[in-house]
Structures are given as C-alpha cells and as structure tokens.
Amino acid sequence: MANPCAIAGIGQTRHASQRADVSIAGLVREAALRALEDAALTFADIDAVVIGKAPDMFEGVMMPELMLADALGAAGKPMLRVHTAGSVGGSTALVAASLVQAGIHERVLTVAFEKQSESDAMWALAPKIPFQPTVVAGAGGYFAPHIRAYIRRSGAPLDIGMRVALKDRLNALRNPYAHLHQEDITLEQIAQSPMLWDPIRYAETCPSSDGACAMVLVSEQAARSAPHRPAWVHASAMRSEPTMFAGRDQVNPRAGQECAAAVYHQAGITDPRREIDAAEIYVPFSWYEPMWMENLGFAPEGTGWRMTLEGATAFDGDLPVNPSGGVLSSNPIGASGMLRFAEAAMQVRGQAGEHQVDGAKRALGHAYGGGSQFFAMWIVGSEKP
Amino acid sequence: MRDVAVVSFAQAPSVRADQLRNEVEILMPVVAEALGRSGISKHEIGFTCSGSSDYLAGQPFSFVMALDAVGAWPPMAESHVEMDGAWALYEAWARLQHGDIDSALVYAFGKSSMGDIAELLTLQLDPYSVVPLWPDAVSVAALQARAMLDGGHHSERDMAAVAARSRRDAASNPNAQVRTPLDEAAALAEPCIVSPLREHDCPPVSDGAAAIVLAAGERARQACARPAWIRGIDHRIEPASLGARDLATSQSAALAARHAGALGGAFDVAEIHAPFTHQELILRDALGLGDRATAMNPSGGALVANPVMVAGLIRIGEAAQRIIDGRARRALAHATSGPCLQQNLVCVLEAD
Numbered sequence: 222m223a224n225p226c227a228i229a230g231i232g233q234t235r236h237a238s239q240r241a242d243v244s245i246a247g248l249v250r251e252a253a254l255r256a257l258e259d260a261a262l263t264f265a266d267i268d269a270v271v272i273g274k275a276p277d278m279f280e281g282v283m284m285p286e287l288m289l290a291d292a293l294g295a296a297g298k299p300m301l302r303v304h305t306a307g308s309v310g311g312s313t314a315l316v317a318a319s320l321v322q323a324g325i326h327e328r329v330l331t332v333a334f335e336k337q338s339e340s341d342a343m344w345a346l347a348p349k350i351p352f353q354p355t356v357v358a359g360a361g362g363y364f365a366p367h368i369r370a371y372i373r374r375s376g377a378p379l380d381i382g383m384r385v386a387l388k389d390r391l392n393a394l395r396n397p398y399a400h401l402h403q404e405d406i407t408l409e410q411i412a413q414s415p416m417l418w419d420p421i422r423y424a425e426t427c428p429s430s431d432g433a434c435a436m437v438l439v440s441e442q443a444a445r446s447a448p449h450r451p452a453w454v455h456a457s458a459m460r461s462e463p464t465m466f467a468g469r470d471q472v473n474p475r476a477g478q479e480c481a482a483a484v485y486h487q488a489g490i491t492d493p494r495r496e497i498d499a500a501e502i503y504v505p506f507s508w509y510e511p512m513w514m515e516n517l518g519f520a521p522e523g524t525g526w527r528m529t530l531e532g533a534t535a536f537d538g539d540l541p542v543n544p545s546g547g548v549l550s551s552n553p554i555g556a557s558g559m560l561r562f563a564e565a566a567m568q569v570r571g572q573a574g575e576h577q578v579d580g581a582k583r584a585l586g587h588a589y590g591g592g593s594q595f596f597a598m599w600i601v602g603s604e605k606p
Numbered sequence: 607m608r609d610v611a612v613v614s615f616a617q618a619p620s621v622r623a624d625q626l627r628n629e630v631e632i633l634m635p636v637v638a639e640a641l642g643r644s645g646i647s648k649h650e651i652g653f654t655c656s657g658s659s660d661y662l663a664g665q666p667f668s669f670v671m672a673l674d675a676v677g678a679w680p681p682m683a684e685s686h687v688e689m690d691g692a693w694a695l696y697e698a699w700a701r702l703q704h705g706d707i708d709s710a711l712v713y714a715f716g717k718s719s720m721g722d723i724a725e726l727l728t729l730q731l732d733p734y735s736v737v738p739l740w741p742d743a744v745s746v747a748a749l750q751a752r753a754m755l756d757g758g759h760h761s762e763r764d765m766a767a768v769a770a771r772s773r774r775d776a777a778s779n780p781n782a783q784v785r786t787p788l789d790e791a792a793a794l795a796e797p798c799i800v801s802p803l804r805e806h807d808c809p810p811v812s813d814g815a816a817a818i819v820l821a822a823g824e825r826a827r828q829a830c831a832r833p834a835w836i837r838g839i840d841h842r843i844e845p846a847s848l849g850a851r852d853l854a855t856s857q858s859a860a861l862a863a864r865h866a867g868a869l870g871g872a873f874d875v876a877e878i879h880a881p882f883t884h885q886e887l888i889l890r891d892a893l894g895l896g897d898r899a900t901a902m903n904p905s906g907g908a909l910v911a912n913p914v915m916v917a918g919l920i921r922i923g924e925a926a927q928r929i930i931d932g933r934a935r936r937a938l939a940h941a942t943s944g945p946c947l948q949q950n951l952v953c954v955l956e957a958d
Contacts, residue, residue: 223704244734276666277688283661283729284688287944291845297861300843300949301697304660304688306667312685316697323703324607348665461654461684463673476681591670595684 223322225605227444227451228566230260230437236400236551239338240431245280246292249334252433252556253293256330260437261448264294267437268326273303273313273333274555275590278345280336293332305459307360307503307590309333310434310558311597314586315457317438318599322454327443333559334433342429342554361426361506363592365418368508371472372420375511377526379420382507383411384529386425386549389504392536393546395575400430400551425507425549432553434560441605452566455583456487456600464592471593477516480596485518488583488600494519497600498581499541499568501561503588505548510534514542517587536576544568544576558588562599569603610702611826611833612930612955614643615923617816620783620911623719624813629663633675633715633815640817641711644829648677651819652707654684655698657691657714658915661729664720672715683707690714691816691919692841692879692941692951698820699839708825715815716915723811723914730945732846743945744808746848748800750946751884753853755802759891762802765883766790769806769909776906784810784910806909809881814913816920834926834937834955840865841941841951848946856892859940859950863893866952874934875901877921879941881908888947889940899938904928918942922953929957 232255234240240248249272257263270293272286282288286302293300305312310333317331343359372379390406393399406424414424444451460480462469469475481493490496502517504510511525519540520528528534534542543549545564548557565586567573573581583602589595616639618632641648654676660668669686678684687693691714698710727743754760770790776782793806819829826833842858842865844851851857863869876899880886886907890896905924908917918941925937935957943949 223706276660277729278660278666280733281729282733283726284659284944286688287730287843287948288732288846290843290948291847291850295843296845297842297858299841301693302688303685304669305686306670316685319697319700319704323700325700325703345666350665459683459685460681461673461678462681463678464670466679474681479681591667594670594673 224324225441226318226321226454227439227441228436228601229439229444229447229451230256230262231563231567232256232259233398233434233560233563234432235398236430236432236553238429240336245285245336246289248336248431249289249332249433250292252435253330253332256435256437259449262328262437267294267328267330269299269320269329270295271301271303271313271317271329271331273309274335275307275309276345278340279342279554280339293330305590305595307554308558308588308595308597309590310556310560311562311586311588312459314436314559314562315459315597315599318454318457321438321440327440329438330435331438332433332435333556335553335555336431337429337553338431361418361421364506365421367471367593368420368506371508371512374472375523375526377511381511381526381529382420382425383408385507385510386411388535389543389547389549392544392576393550396545399546400428421506427505427548427552430551430553432551432556434556434563436563450570452569452601452603453605454599455602455606456484458483458598460596462594464594472512473516473522474593476594477589477596480598481517484598484600494540496583497540497585498583499544499578500585501545501564501587502542503548503558503561504543505552507549510542541578544573544578558597561588562586566601569601608703608705608822609835610699610820610822611835612818612922612926613821613826613830613833614640614819615927616640616643617781617920617923618814619781620812620814620913622783622811624717629715629717630671630675632813633672633713636815637675637713637817640819644819646709646819646821646829651709651711652683653698653701653710654682655694655710655712656686657689657694657919658716659688661726662716662718662720662914690915690941690943692922695818695919695922696839696841696951699836702820702822708822710820711817712820713817714916714919716913717813718811718914719813744803745800746945747882748803749848750853751802751882754884754888757854760887762794764887765807766794768883768886769793772903772906772909775904776910779905782906782910783812803882807883809908809912812911812913814911814916816916816923818919818923830930832930832932832957834929836953837956838866838868838954841949843949846948853946854888856888856947856950859889859892859947859952862950862952866954868938868952868954869894873899873936873938875899875904875925875928876938877905877925878903879908879918879921881912883909885947893940918951926955929955
C-alpha cells in the first residue's frame with residue numbers, strides 16, 4: 222500500500238484584495254519560503270514542485286507555472302501543474318501527496334495561488350461560448366438557485382446564512398493572514414448589506430483576494446528530521462461528476478458524499494461528527510456551510526442548518542468549522558482549497574495560534590469546484606496512521 | 607516501482623480545423639476506443655487524469671465539459687493537469703504506484719484552430735518583461751534555431767532532412783495531417799518565415815485528441831497480450847527566461863532521460879515531441895540518441911500533426927502501440943512543453 226506522507230511545512234501569504242507590492246512570482250515565493258522555513262528546508266532540498274491555480278484567465282498568463290519555475294526553485298526538477306476548478310488547491314495538495322505516497326519523492330513542495338487583482342474573475346468566468354449556457358452572473362449567480370432549493374427542501378430559517386457569515390468573519394479576527402478583518406461586524410450589518418443573488422447578500426459572499434499557500438509534504442523518513450511536529454495524511458480522495466444531467470442533485474451532490482465516505486473509510490472513521498475535531502470546509506457563500514454539513518455526513522439530510530443555529534460549528538462548538546475564517550474571509554481562488562487543507566494540518570500540528578482548536582487531533586480539509594461537481598478532501602492527524 | 611503498462615491507445619486523426627465537432631465530440635469516440643481495446647470498463651477504471659488548456663478553448667474550466675466524454679457517473683476519482691496529456695499520464699502512473707487501484711484512463715484534447723496559436727503561446731512568457739513585446743511562438747523558436755545553428759553542429763540542411771523524413775513517414779500514418787512529400791532542395795530555396803525557420807521547419811496547426819489506458823501487473827497482462835511496460839518515466843523543467851539557459855541544448859531533456867533510465871541500451875523506436883525541426887536535432891543530442899534508435903519518429907511526429915496539449919501524449923501512445931503490435935521491443939517516448947523545450951518528459955517502454 223501507499224507510503225505514509227507527512228506535512229512538515231506550511232506557509233501562506235497575507236491575503237488582500239490587491240497585493241500590489243509583489244509580482245505573481247513574488248506572491249508564490251512568499252508562501253513557499255514560509256513553508257520551507259517551517260520545515261527548516263531550502264529549495265535545494267526539494268525533489269519536485271506541484272503547483273495549482275484556477276483558470277489561467279484569472280491572471281492572463283497561459284500555464285503560469287512555466288514562468289514561475291525559477292521563482293519556486295524548480296529548475297532541474299519535475300514540476301506539475303494541476304487545474305481542477307475551485308477544488309484545485311485541494312487537488313494540488315493531493316497530487317503532491319500522491320508523489321510521496323507512491324515512493325517517488327522524499328520532499329515535495331506544493332503551492333497554490335491566485336492573484337485576482339491582475340484580472341477580473343467575473344469577466345473570466347463569463348465568456349460567451351456557442352451552444353453553452355453562460356455564467357453571466359459569476360459563481361454567485363450560478364449557486365444561488367441551489368441555495369434556494371436547499372432552503373425550500375430543508376425549511377431552514379432564513380437567517381442561517383447570515384449567522385455563518387458572522388461566525389466566519391469573527392473567526393477571521395483570530396487569523397492574522399485573513400483578508401477580511403471586520404472588527405465591528407454584526408448580524409444586523411450583514412442583514413442590511415445589499416442582496417446580490419437572492420438569498421446571497423454582499424456580506425455573505427467571499428471576497429476577491431490575492432494570495433498563496435504552500436506546504437512541504439515529506440516521506441516518513443524525511444519527517445524524522447523535521448524541526449516541528451508534522452501532521453500526517455490519514456486519508457485522501459478526489460471525486461468528480463458531470464455538470465448537468467437529468468436527475469443530478471446539485472444541492473447534495475453524490476460526488477461529495479462518496480468523496481467523504483472514501484476518506485472516512487480510509488481513516489477508519491464511522492462517526493465523523495464525533496471523531497473529527499475541526500473542519501476547514503470550502504464555503505464561498507455562507508449557505509454552503511449547512512449544505513456541506515449534510516453532504517459530508519456531519520448532519521442528517523435537511524438538518525445541517527441546525528448545527529449552525531445551535532452553535533455546533535462555532536469556534537467553541539463541538540465541531541468547529543472554519544476556525545481560520547474560511548473562504549468567506551480570504552479567497553485567492555486557486556489557493557482557497559489548499560488553505561483549507563493547510564489550515565486543517567495546522568490544527569492537528571497545534572500551530573494555529575489564536576484560532577487553534579484545543580486538542581485537535583484529527584481534522585478535515587475540503588474543497589469543491591465547478592458546478593459543485595469536483596471534490597477534494599483529506600483527513601490529517603497528529604499521529605502517524 | 608510497481609509494473610505499470612500502456613495497454614491501449616487511441617487517437618483522433620489530426621486535422622487543420624474540425625469545424626463540425628467540439629472538444630467533447632472529438633474526444634468521445636477516442637475514449638471509447640481506448641477503453642474498448644483494453645476491455646476495461648469505465649466503471650473499473652481506478653483513476654482518470656486529463657490534460658488540456660483553457661486558453662486553447664478560450665474559456666475557463668474547459669476540461670469540465672470533457673467529463674461528458676467520459677460519462678463521469680457514478681462519480682469517479684479524477685484529476686486534471688493544465689499541461690500536455692503526457693504529464694496527465696505521469697500523474698496517473700504515480701497514482702497507480704499506491705497499489706490500491708489497477709487501472710487508469712488518461713486523455714488529452716486540444717483545438718488549436720480556435721485562435722491564432724502562435725500569438726496565443728506568447729502568453730506563456732513572462733507577463734511583466736516579455737509579453738508586452740509580444741513575440742509569437744515561431745519567432746521564439748527561431749531564436750533557438752539560430753542559437754543551434756550558431757553552435758555549428760547542425761545545419762539548415764539537417765533541419766530540412768528532418769522535415770523530409772517526417773513527411774515520408776506521415777504517408778503511412780492515417781492520423782497524420784501533413785502528408786505531402788517534401789523536396790529538400792526546393793524547400794531550402796524557399797524564403798524564411800522567421801529566419802532561420804522556413805515553413806517546413808514549423809508544425810501545422812492541428813485539432814486532435816488521444817487516450818491511453820494504463821494497467822498494473824496482472825491486470826495489464828489480462829488487458830493486453832503484449833503490454834508496453836513503463837520501465838522509467840521522468841520529467842524536468844528549466845527556467846523560463848530565454849536568456850537564462852543555453853537554447854542550443856536541452857538540459858532538462860537530458861536530465862529526464864537520465865532519471866528515466868533512457869541513457870543506456872538501444873531503442874527500436876523513438877517518438878520525440880519536437881514541433882520544430884531544429885528541436886528534434888537538439889533533443890537527439892540531449893537524449894544521446896545518435897544511432898541508438900532504429901526508427902526515429904516513425905509516426906511523422908509533431909511536424910505532421912501537432913494538436914497542442916495532445917501531441918506529447920500521442921508520442922507515448924505511438925511508441926507503446928509499436929510494442930503492443932509486436933513491431934518493437936524497446937521504445938523511447940518524449941514530450942515537451944513551454945517555449946523552446948522548457949519542460950521535457952521521457953518515458954522508456956519495453957515489452958516483457
């Protein structure tokens with residue numbers, strides 16, 4: 222079977238709407254150098270680089286890994302570029318882990334980024350392609366009907382989304398890297414923010430960020446010389462399904478359910494709500510927290526919203542969800558998935574600082590993309606599996 | 607490493623512009639053919655990985671629609687690289703090393719006809735310092751050809767000979783796009799497009815798709831009478847800056863060849879991904895091929911069919927197919943990506 226894989230180094234940039242102080246290369250390097258420093262390694266120690274980002278049109282550079290090879294110390298090494306839509310940050314980490322698990326490499330640097338200020342994601346998401354429906358309203362316009370369907374099906378109170386937004390933004394105050402630091406945010410403020418795509422208000426949607434995340438993934442042998450306690454990959458899975466066909470449930474996609482089932486099975490988890498100590502879930506629009514709670518099997522179908530309402534997903538709840546502030550507080554799209562994976566690993570390493578969940582031993586990192594059709598997940602733990 | 611083999615290969619014939627079919631429609635029969643030949647159903651496939659580029663299609667997430675060519679239902683374990691399909695094959699090969707799955711589907715697609723490919727590839731260069739000058743892909747390749755010629759080891763005549771041989775071989779390849787014979791002397795008398803490159807030195811603009819099924823160990827033997835075993839596979843990248851590397855050589859190809867175990871022994875066939883004639887000469891040197899390959903690009907190579915994002919995977923497929931057919935025992939396949947051979951992958955394939 223596959224070799225063990227450990228996370229020995231984690232780094233991320235300060236996320237902001239515009240990082241005009243750095244080039245694209247400078248941005249990815251900022252995260253990479255922090256991850257290397259955490260692992261007490263240099264670029265010279267790295268065997269291969271795996272990089273991911275969302276569509277190239279977000280920066281206007283075709284296959285930017287080519288021009289970033291030098292900045293990431295990849296010259297003379299293998300370099301892979303992953304692109305699986307919004308889940309890409311998670312998939313990229315999984316591809317990097319796969320190289321270690323396969324026994325091919327000892328130390329792999331994985332990086333994900335987006336420099337949204339270079340372009341306009343809304344524009345890049347809305348091309349007019351013959352014979353294809355165009356997503357004219359960006360991602361929010363695409364997902365709003367799914368959220369309305371969820372509310373109708375579950376009978377969730379209409380303020381659940383706002384509660385999620387408030388919780389994640391308050392969590393972000395504990396995270397020095399988060400893009401949004403809204404000290405005085407209130408539920409009322411969120412309620413009064415403009416409605417963008419009913420029922421998604423402005424304050425319930427993710428920001429547009431420049432940022433990057435990096436991790437150093439290592440073999441069991443290499444983990445022995447890591448200066449800080451590593452996190453261990455206990456389970457990993459990717460699942461995809463087509464965008465649309467009759468009978469597909471876009472609210473509670475089967476690919477997400479099966480991806481979750483696969484990681485729980487690998488990690489020997491039978492009761493995820495009890496056995497997982499913290500979860501970093503891809504929630505770009507507030508309502509996706511309750512929706513994913515159900516999809517991930519933390520709550521029976523139709524009851525995910527109760528977890529939010531009862532405070533179960535709060536920082537001091539029984540399953541803290543997005544203690545970092547999540548995608549709602551920082552969204553460098555291509556890196557957002559890897560940030561979830563990295564934040565999960567930070568929790569089980571005990572290095573999450575102000576947003577550390579006490580005694581977290583096992584955490585879930587989750588990312589999704591496309592029309593809720595691409596899923597990437599990993600479960601990380603403080604102990605070697 | 608676990609024994610993994612190419613057990614089937616299929617490709618769409620490369621054409622200048624497939625105006626009747628979109629990417630999914632080109633891909634669908636190719637995937638079906640590759641799966642059909644292997645006898646491995648899509649439900650059994652343990653992992654699927656594809657390669658393509660959003661910029662070719664002119665839309666974000668262009669690989670998403672390609673899922674419809676595979677019929678990803680029930681949901682499947684799947685990933686995608688924004689690279690030539692040869693790197694998707696590498697990712698799938700790595701995944702098969704885990705030991706928990708026994709087969710993988712790899713596919714790639716690209717319609718270069720949708721835009722001006724030479725101008726589009728400019729976007730691969732440094733966006734701050736080079737792209738504003740907008741050097742097109744042929745001009746960038748010409749810099750490399752000039753650097754090679756200045757080295758004095760190869761001539762424009764050598765380049766024309768590569769083109770002529772490729773055209774001859776294309777005549778017997780039904781998937782090739784450029785199949786008219788080339789009169790070397792007449793071709794050399796033609797004016798340059800961008801000095802020192804003439805028309806015959808440059809690849810055609812192609813639409814195409816390809817698919818490969820990989821299987822491990824016993825499953826490979828069941829799927830194929832004569833599997834093409836991957837004995838070594840490696841890829842390396844170089845700095846992007848055209849001024850930071852010696853364009854007349856390919857260090858990354860040489861490095862990949864060394865790590866793939868391709869520097870020793872003879873090959874019955876070598877399929878080299880060289881979109882420009884001078885690049886084959888550079889790669890032959892870097893890979894130390896010399897007289898070690900009996901047949902050089904018998905498919906005609908990327909000079910006669912160059913679907914971008916697919917042409918590298920086709921090289922692996924063509925090399926593997928010769929082993930599967932019993933026409934070769936040991937083969938070398940190579941794929942390249944980026945301006946002036948920036949990134950290179952080398953794969954050594956063998957029969958039992």
